[in-house]
Amino acid sequence: MSLSINGNYDEINDRWDFDLVGEMDISNAHQLKQQIETAYAAHATDIYLNLERLSYIDSTGLGVIIGVYGTIRGNGHKTIIVNPKDNVRKLLRITSLDKVLIQ
Amino acid sequence: MPDTMTLSVPGKAEYVSTVRLAISSLAAKSGFDIEAIEDIKVAVSEACSNILCHSNIGDEYLYRVECTLHDDRFEVTVVDNGVGFDTDHYKEPNPEDFQSGGLGIYIIKALMDEVHVESRDGSGTLIRMTKHIFKDEPAPSAGPGHQ
Numbered sequence: 001m002s003l004s005i006n007g008n009y010d011e012i013n014d015r016w017d018f019d020l021v022g023e024m025d026i027s028n029a030h031q032l033k034q035q036i037e038t039a040y041a042a043h044a045t046d047i048y049l050n051l052e053r054l055s056y057i058d059s060t061g062l063g064v065i066i067g068v069y070g071t072i073r074g075n076g077h078k079t080i081i082v083n084p085k086d087n088v089r090k091l092l093r094i095t096s097l098d099k100v101l102i103q
Numbered sequence: 104m105p106d107t108m109t110l111s112v113p114g115k116a117e118y119v120s121t122v123r124l125a126i127s128s129l130a131a132k133s134g135f136d137i138e139a140i141e142d143i144k145v146a147v148s149e150a151c152s153n154i155l156c157h158s159n160i161g162d163e164y165l166y167r168v169e170c171t172l173h174d175d176r177f178e179v180t181v182v183d184n185g186v187g188f189d190t191d192h193y194k195e196p197n198p199e200d201f202q203s204g205g206l207g208i209y210i211i212k213a214l215m216d217e218v219h220v221e222s223r224d225g226s227g228t229l230i231r232m233t234k235h236i237f238k239d240e241p242a243p244s245a246g247p248g249h250q
Binding site: 059 | 115152
């Protein structure tokens with residue numbers, strides 16, 4: 001199982017776009033945390049997470065996203081999830097995270 | 104007597120995906136649809152992660168995943184001999200006040216039909232999860248005159 005994370009700073013819209021590909025669980029969720037922390041330190045702005053190609057996420061991965069949401073919200077920045085697959089969307093709905101993380 | 108399969112899993116995060124694959128395969132064999140298989144897969148994975156996060160068993164120890172295929176239900180028990188946690192003080196996450204911890208058990212309870220958690224400080228943790236199998240009613244047999 002693997003997770004690929006590709007982060008790009010969108011200068012025009014002043015935001016970070018992260019593409020997540022593969023599966024995110026307890027073995028690799030820390031990678032997302034590290035990459036977002038590094039990116040946010042370089043440009044503190046909104047963070048968009050494209051989950052179109054993320055086939056699996058667990059509570060550890062959701063925990064990282066909740067942590068990011070809580071941290072940057074205090075600076076007036078948004079954390080937005082885009083294009084989650086149905087199984088991922090189901091977990092977001094169960095945990096009520098869809099209300100604050102999906103546009 | 105129902106078939107039972109038991110996995111002894113090293114307490115390392117990298118093996119949770121292996122458990123997930125094995126359980127998905129067994130759930131598919133039991134005739135669940137894709138959504139139910141996904142529910143079981145996520146729930147068992149969460150139980151494994153819960154043990155790795157809270158039992159403090161260390162990566163040189165093993166925990167056990169036992170899967171029993173009953174006619175009417177699919178039952179998975181995840182058990183360790185770690186330090187356990189006090190379930191009396193388990194606090195379900197509040198959706199209005201998001202926290203990054205405590206989601207695992209909450210998700211398991213949402214996805215499975217029955218969930219039983221036994222854990223006490225110092226005596227390990229057992230999480231038993233059940234998904235019922237709803238089989239279609241048998242088609243009425245063709246009566247006389249139906250060839």
